[in-house]
Amino acid sequence: AQSVTQLGSHVSVSEGALVLLRCNYSSSVPPYLFWYVQYPNQGLQLLLKYTSAATLVKGINGFEAEFKKSETSFHLTKPSAHMSDAAEYFCAVRLNTGNQFYFGTGTSLTVIP
């Protein structure tokens, strides 16, 4: 069973527009949730993480994500896209059972000037 699903492998937004990248997880117990960003030819960098302290999580570069247990979602948003936001974004989970991490298939964000 897929532990984490990212809807939309490619998302395009205009510069200054809202960014919304979707992530849903499948777990009966809220897991640890992460968003990572990967710029071209680089490793992954943590954007933000959910660890049950607060449902609205603020990360770096103006990104934030809201944990919604009823929807098993952890969507990533940014109010105003910047050209430098163009990258690949990955949602990841660490379930409360076991010691593995599971990544989504990624969403490539294009920002149109």
Added chain:
Amino acid sequence: EAQVTQNPRYLITVTGKKLTVTCSQNMNHEYMSWYRQDPGLGLRQIYYSMNVEVTDKGDVPEGYKVSRKEKRNFPLILESPSPNQTSLYFCASSRWGGSYEQYFGPGTRLTVT
């Protein structure tokens, strides 16, 4: 500077020629892991290690070996590489406990011909 290093960054080899990709972290992290990244598939966990001499399979362990003799090092070994192991490989480390945030290396692009 806290970091995860991988070597080599790029490697082209031939089928069947044993190779090792090294990974080292300087953060005294207990948990280390290897992932492969393939287009459309995201990151998939190959092996992980909870601590020295403790390793376990991830989702795609076939054709790979690992060892954890020292806390800082976690090499990935391909004893008989095949073309389907052509991929981008990432090593990551994290504290075990707390937020489970992973720190990633810069990646190793492997081509097996």
